[in-house]
Amino acid sequence: MVHQQVTVELKNDLSITGVLKSVDQFLNIRLDNIKVLDEARHPHMMAVKNCFIRGSVVRYVQLPGDHVDTQLLEDATRREALNQAKR
Amino acid sequence: MAGFDQKSNVVLSESKERVYSMDEGVEEIPLGLYLVKGDMIVLIGEIDEAVDQAVDLSTIRAEPIPPIRY
């Protein structure tokens, strides 16, 4: 999913759109070329071009649907569930 | 940013706090060398200094960003 345009919605109701650069084990997110959705109300980040978002404050990530292989996701999830059950 | 760790604690040198309000311009408080705990951090952004310096903070009126809930 890296290098896709995504919208991250935070738990403070801010939405930030940007190009997804990377995600780590904590689901911390690095975004490039960011834009705050309601910029008039939140001018705080005018001078910020790229950022690190702490995973714990994320509510949603909106993804471009046509770039997601849902079959792959479902298979991977079933495999993961099976692995968990074996422990 | 002078340093950071796994828990996204960060050490900032020459740090400044900006307080946004609807009643007056942005108030800037120099803090100096600070360690900020990772739990309290929402976002870390790289500032484009050219853009940042072009902004006249005294003209900016904005609601404080709402707190994180839950």
Place this chain on the structure above:
Amino acid sequence: MDASSTGIQEPFDLIRLSLSERVFVKLRGDRQLSGVLHAYDGHMNLILSDVEETIMIVDVDEEVQPGAQRTVNVAKRKMDMLFVRGDGVILVSPPSRT
């Protein structure tokens, strides 16, 4: 125990059997979602497609009277593909089988 059997032995099996089906998700902050479930993990992080989110916003009227008027505003929006962070999830309900 045969973990690969389709029977339900643990709570997550219920979610596993809902993969690629439309589920109802209740979230913190008076939000709920309906969408097709494609992925989840042990944190209840979810990936849903064709999602409709409903947010309940309760306005308590300013004039304080006994049994104050409460109006509930409902905001809805649709999203194509959505990752939901598990810490906000309260419940995941499988599709109603008719």
